[in-house]
Structure formats: structure tokens, C-alpha cells
Amino acid sequence: MTSIEEPVQKGLRPVRAEADDTVEVRFTVNGTPVVLDLPARVTLADALRDHLGLTGTHVGCEHGVCGMCTVLVDGEAARACLLFACQLDGAEVVTVEGLGRPDDLHPLQESFGRNHALQCGFCTPGFLLSAYDLLNNEPEVTDEELPAELSGVICRCTGYRNILTAVSETRAAYPEGIPEPGNCARRTLVGRSGGRSATVAEEHAEPSDEPARTVEIVLPEGEPTIAVQVDTALDVPFDEVWRVLADVHVLAGCLPGAELTEELGEQLYAGRAQVAVGPIKLSFHGIARVLEQDRETGTIRVLAEGQDTGGARTQADITLRASATAAGTDLRADAAVYLTGRIAQFGRALAGDISRRMFEQFAESVRQVATTGEAPQQSHAAPSAFRMVVATLVDRIKRIGRRRGGE
Amino acid sequence: MKAAPFAYARPAALSDAVAELVNADGGGKVIAGGQSLVPVLAMRLARPTTLVDINAVTGLDALRAVGDRLEVGATVRQRRVEHALESAQVPLLRLALPWVGHRELRSRGTVCGSLAHADPAAELPAVACCLDAELRLAGPDGERTVRAREFYAGAMTTALRPEDVLVAVSFPVAGPREGFGFAEIARRHGDFALAGVAAHVRADDAGDVSAATMTAFGVSDRPVTRDVTGLVRATGGDRSELVGALDDVVRELVDTDGDAHASNGYRRRLLRALAAREVAKAHRRAVRGTAEVGA
Ligand SMILES: Cc1cc2nc3c(=O)[nH]c(=O)nc-3n(C[C@H](O)[C@@H](O)[C@H](O)COP(=O)(O)OP(=O)(O)OC[C@H]3O[C@@H](n4cnc5c(N)ncnc54)[C@H](O)[C@@H]3O)c2cc1C
């Protein structure tokens, strides 16, 4: 008679680890292959959040009841708190970060927004992935069955009516099956707890015997964490400004907390930068490559990459454009900044404010140097970063106060 | 809370899995889907020294018909059984599976894991008892087979010894003149049952009832099975008559004290109503002569 023998879970390798050993796990998260070395008792939820910096997967009860941690494992919804990460060798995991992009949300996300299906949003990632699994694997589900089928996730804000409407609408809009997760691509994942975790980027991996500095800076494929654009009008002639931009040493000196330590040739530079935000102190070591330096257009484009000992990583694609005006020079900075690991926790808005302030300070330094012809005075102990944060917060509080005040 | 540290073994052969359990000297625990075990570990209600993950063991993931029985291997997920063509031959299993927790748990939870866990309010042990399923166990002295009705010794207590692995369970495939019923009452979908029942009726070619069985769960420390052939014959399978006829059986089956969720008397009322309805359904289906699942 019939006999279906499915192969043993793809890639599940035999292992044995003592209680104080770690276990190597190779799996794919949102299209990115990762290798983690973890104690066996670390759950998938904790591995995603702490070791890969993917904090979209929420944790509520940690024993399978609330559904907050629901992710897709090999295409089916599963509780990330009821799986030890080491059990997932060879598996394919999709989290809410993989579902859609900020500028191109998955239809389910769109529908949740449109239908007010999220209030505090804590349950939303779990509901989205539970709903995705349902519509993808059981598209014949009826409206009457939806409440029972979605009862595996609890919403404390009790937004169930709108959640059901959002899922029902999405199903109706895609009778032939809902679109696949739209944000699965290779990207850098670095955890908050640092140390042992790593991302494999096979195509870009450098042979281990070569020094890291010969590596190309490869920006992640996904959306940047923050996009910054700062325009500053400088009361200094273009030629003076360009003199600053043309000298990478002087330029670096204008960046708050940054320091150029080595010139590696071929427009590649090594350096370090320090940022202190509240209780978090980050000390980045990194490299930067000047891709373009064109006096005609007044443009300089730099790719930079830095890694903190704690496992935080930042990458940026920065373009500075100087153009002559009647009053002096317009300096425009465009930066796409990718944050992973601990720093990604700041949240977009605050991280964006901080980056913007850094560029404003930078522009001010450029103005000073261009005016006085002297290297900017700054310590590398990063007190400026602290002041920056305080100023950012004060600004925000003022703004909120103004809004409350009815302006 | 997080699980306390444990040694982790994921062997590729059944004999190695048993050897790991033997070496752990009582401190070992099998993990299949983890959907019952991980919460227990997270709450530190259990602190096994070694977890033996059986998911890489070859041969345990088979779902297949063997003669007139359907065999479900130890690592076959509940959700796979729910949708597999093969399992349509065991309608009671298909009727019961949607009641087991939620989709998100069934994608990892296994049929055998639920049988081994032996929660008194779980659905699958009741199904196994009602159908007189056979469980295949492997231990240090080889394999042995235990009938489901003899497997359960009490709440979370089974014939499994600490060094045993439940290899597979086999259910009899339904014939054309067999009918089934399954229902439970829980506080919300996906919760464990306050009271539940699985029913099986077999008729002969003339349409006369030749066997009728019901298994109650959630009302005792283990699933309890009774032969109700005489009652079904006497009532002609009529639902309203069955309510009264089943009264004595129900009274005897419900032996839990009341708890926060339901009193003993409430559980009896629930079970009486459910049993009459599901036995009547099973009877109707059997007499009609198709082993179909639909009403
Ligand atoms: C929120 C929630 C709701 C739930 N609701 C229900 C419900 O309504 N009904 C229900 O029945 N269950 C429910 N469950 C429990 C679970 O989903 C069950 O399906 C099942 O008990 C788990 O199977 P598993 O494969 O995950 O077993 P595991 O968790 O891996 O193991 C459970 C136990 O069985 C042992 N074991 C497992 N496999 C074997 C084997 N092959 N040999 C020897 N020992 C073995 C383990 O050592 C452990 O003691 C629920 C769980 C949660 C978290």
C-alpha cells in the first residue's frame, strides 16, 4: 500500500553536547544563512532576538500559550519559545522582519494597518505569521473558521474583530494564494549578546588567513535602518569647503568621535569611532573606502563599516555634495545607515535623530575648518555623543510639549 | 524562566538513542516536538540531565499503511497526519486532531509525543484507547508492543520506562461499516478538555450493531474506555434515549473531583450530553455503511 517516507529533516546532523558545551546550528533566517554556536537550552526566540538582533519576534509567556513568538519554520507557523534553536539545524525560519519591507509591506501588513488591526502592536508579529501560515497552507479556510484558526495568538488590546477583518480581506484579495514573504534576502545579522554568533555570507566571505582590511565593504541588500539627509548652508566659499572635503584626514577629523588610524592605499582607510548613548558605550573599529571624489560636481562618496566589540555593527553609504551659492556653499549629506545588533534597539526615530545631529555637528566642523583653516578641536573620548543625546531628547521633549500646548 | 542546562544528544540511530537514555541513568528525557516538554523545562518543573532528540533518528518519520493498520512513527508531526491522504483511513484520528492545541503547536507536536506525555485531558490518548491502538516501544532489551488500553497507568504515567523510546503507534484502518464520533468541551478552542468523548460503532452487513465503544477523557486520571454495544442496540442509537441509557456509565467514568474549571457534577452533565450525541453519530455513520468523516 501507500508509503510516504519523508527524509529526516533536511540538514539535521547528529550531535552530542555536554551541559556546558555549545552546539553549532546552521539555518536560514529570512533568506540569510546563519551559523550560531549556542548552549542547547537557548530557545529559537532568544536566538533570534539576542544573537541575531531580530527583535520583531516578541516574547510573552515563554511556554507556548500566548503566541507572541510565532514564526515560520519550514513554512509552517511554530512557537519560537517552544523550540530550542539547536533543533533547527537545516531549517528555514521566517520572522516578521522577512515578511515585508518598510517601503513595500506585505499585503497582510497593509491590511492590518488599514483595518486598525494593531493597537500596541505587541501581538502583531505573531498574528501576521500565524495568518500567513493559515492563508498560505489552508487557503480554503472560511470566514466562520477564522476565529478558531487564529485563536493561537492572544491580543491583550482585544483587537480581534479588526484582526479577523484584516485577514479575511487579505484572503479575499488573493484567491490564488497570498504573496510570499517579501523581505527575504542576504543581509548582515549581528546579535545583541555578541561574541559567538555570526552570519555566513558565503559569496562575500573572506578567506580567514587574509587580513580583514582587504575585504570589500558590501552593504546589506535590505532597506537601510535609517536614511539621513542634512542640508547646511555654509557662509564659506566653495573652494574652501572643497579643500576640507578633498583631504580625507581633515574630513575624518570633522566627524564627531572619529579618528583615522591607518591609510591602507587604494582609497581605503582604517579608523575608529566612539559613540556613547546613555548606558551604552560603543567603540567601533572599521574601514572606509572613498568611492568617488570629484571636484567638478563637488561630490565625495564614502562607504564605511564598523564593528563594535559587543557585536554591534554599522554600515553606511555616505554622499557629500558641496555646491556654490551666492551666500557661500550648500553642503548636503545623504546617508543610508544600516544598524544591526545592540544599536538597532534604539529604534529608528531616535537613531535617525542622533545620526542627523552627527551630520549637523560634522557640517559645523567643516565650516570651522574651512573658515579658520585649522583642524577641528575634538577629543576622541566621545563626550560629544553624550551631549548629542541629551540635546536630542531635550528637543523631542520640547516638541512634545509644544504639541500638547496646542501649537 | 529558562530551562536549566542539559546535555543534548541527537543520535542518528534508534539504538544510540536508547543507549543515551541508559547512560543518563534515569536523568534522560526524550524530546520529539517539545510542545509539552519545553514548557515543563522552562518552568523548571523538570531538570533532566540529558535531552535525547529523536528527530534525526532514521526510520521514525514514516506514516504508512502496514496491512490493515496505519503506522505513525515517533517523529511524525500532528499537522502532517491531519492532512496526509493515508490518515483518512483512520477517521477518528482526523476528527480529533483539530482539537489538539493550535495549528502552531501541531506543526511541531507529534502524535507519539502526545501519547507518551499522557495528559489525562489530551485527545490522542483517548483516540488510541478507543481504537485499541498498539504502541511499539524500544528499550535496552529490544522492542515490545503494548496495547493503548494497557499503556496508561495514571496522569502522565505510562508503561514507558526511563530508557524506553516509543517508536510508533499503529491504528486499525476503518472498514466500510464503521462510524466514529468525537467532541469535547473546553473553555476556549485549543485548551485542554473539561470533558471529551471518542466513540466507535461497527455494524454488520445487515446493519445491526456488532460493537460499540466509547472512551471518555478529561474526567479521570487517564482515558477510560467502555463497551456500550448493549446500550446502543437497546436504544437503536437514538440520541435522546442514549442520554438516559448512558447515565450509569457516565456516573462511573467521571471520577475527578471538581477543580477550578468544573465541578464533578458539571463534568458528568457535559459527558452525558457529549457521549449521547457522538455515539448516536457514530451509529448513524456505521449503519449508513460508509466510513466517511462528514456528518
Ligand atoms: C498552549 C498549549 C496548548 C496545548 N493544548 C493541547 C491540547 O489541547 N491537547 C493536547 O493533547 N495537547 C495539547 N498540548 C500539548 C502538545 O501540543 C501535545 O500535542 C503533545 O503532548 C506534545 O507532543 P510533542 O511531540 O511535542 O512531545 P514532547 O513535548 O517532545 O514530549 C512530551 C513528553 O513525551 C515524551 N516523549 C515524546 N516522544 C517520545 C517518544 N517517542 N518516546 C518516549 N517518550 C517520548 C517526552 O520525554 C516528554 O516527557 C498543548 C501544549 C501547549 C503548549
Ligand code: FES
Ligand atoms: S512567548 Fe511563545 S507562546 Fe508566549
Ligand code: FES
Ligand atoms: S495590539 Fe496590543 S496586544 Fe494586540
